[in-house]
Amino acid sequence: MAEPLLSVDHVRSGYRGGDILNDVSMQVHRGEMVAVVGRNGVGKTTLMRTIMGLLPLRAGDIRFKGVSVASDAPQKRARAGFGYVPQGKMIFPFLTVAENLRMGERIGGAAGSLDRVFEMFPILRERLGQHGGTLSGGQQQALALARALAGNPQLLILDEPSESIQPNIIQEIGQILQRLNRDHGLTIILVENNFSLIRATAQRAYVLDRGRCVAELTTADVADRERMLRHLSV
Numbered sequence: 001m002a003e004p005l006l007s008v009d010h011v012r013s014g015y016r017g018g019d020i021l022n023d024v025s026m027q028v029h030r031g032e033m034v035a036v037v038g039r040n041g042v043g044k045t046t047l048m049r050t051i052m053g054l055l056p057l058r059a060g061d062i063r064f065k066g067v068s069v070a071s072d073a074p075q076k077r078a079r080a081g082f083g084y085v086p087q088g089k090m091i092f093p094f095l096t097v098a099e100n101l102r103m104g105e106r107i108g109g110a111a112g113s114l115d116r117v118f119e120m121f122p123i124l125r126e127r128l129g130q131h132g133g134t135l136s137g138g139q140q141q142a143l144a145l146a147r148a149l150a151g152n153p154q155l156l157i158l159d160e161p162s163e164s165i166q167p168n169i170i171q172e173i174g175q176i177l178q179r180l181n182r183d184h185g186l187t188i189i190l191v192e193n194n195f196s197l198i199r200a201t202a203q204r205a206y207v208l209d210r211g212r213c214v215a216e217l218t219t220a221d222v223a224d225r226e227r228m229l230r231h232l233s234v
C-alpha cells in the first residue's frame, strides 16, 4: 500500500500528572475519512492535540507524507497541511466572522480559499461583520470548520463537531464532511460520539482505550449500531 498521509507510531503523551497515551499507533491514507472513538476521558482530545503539536511527544513518532513532524511546532504543521477543529469550537469570540476566517488563512499559510468556504457555508458570508461569540452554536461550529478550511488543509482533524449541536445541524455537518471527503478528496480524522454522524461519514475507525488503539473497525463494523455504541461515550 502507498505511504500513509499520516502515520502515528507508538506515541506516548500526556500531562504533568502522567501519561494518558502509552502506545498509540494509527495510519490514515490519502482520501480516507477515519473515525477515532472511545469512552469519555480515554484521551481522544489528547491524541489530536499531540498530532497537532500542541502537546509534546514523550515517545514514538508522527509522520506526515513519510517525514517526521515530531519536532515541528503547531504553526509549522498547520502550514504543512494540518487543519484542526478543536473540541468545544474555540472560535475567537471577540473577532468578527471575517477576522476568524482571515486568521484561519494565516494559520494555514493559505489565501484565496474563502470562495469554497462561502459556497459551503453561505450563512457566514451574510454574517461577516458579526462577532463570532454572538453566533448560534451551530453557526459557531460552522465557523470553526470554515476557519480550518480557510487554511486549505490536506488533513482535517475534527474533535467532536456534534457536541452540543442540534440534530438537524449535525446532519448538515455530516453532509458537508461527506462533500469534503468524497467530492474534494480531503482526508479527514473525525473524533466522534454520535453514531449517526460516524455511520454517515467514516469508512473505518480506531477505538482508543487504556492509552492504546485497542481495535480497528471496518466499514461494516462502523455501520453496526450495537457494536459502535459499546465504544462511544454516553
Ligand SMILES: Nc1ncnc2c1ncn2[C@@H]1O[C@H](COP(=O)(O)OP(=O)(O)OP(=O)(O)O)[C@@H](O)[C@H]1O
Pocket: 015, 016, 017, 020, 038, 039, 040, 041, 042, 043, 044, 045, 046, 047, 087, 233
Ligand atoms: N490540561 C490537562 N491537564 C491534565 N490532565 C488533563 C488535561 N486535559 C485532559 N486531561 C486528562 O487526560 C485524560 C484524557 O482527556 P481527554 O480530554 O484527552 O479525553 P477525551 O477522550 O477527549 O474525553 P471526552 O470524550 O470527554 O472529550 C482525562 O483523564 C483528563 O482528565
Ligand SMILES: [Mg+2]
Pocket: 044, 045, 046, 087, 159, 160
Ligand atoms: Mg475530547
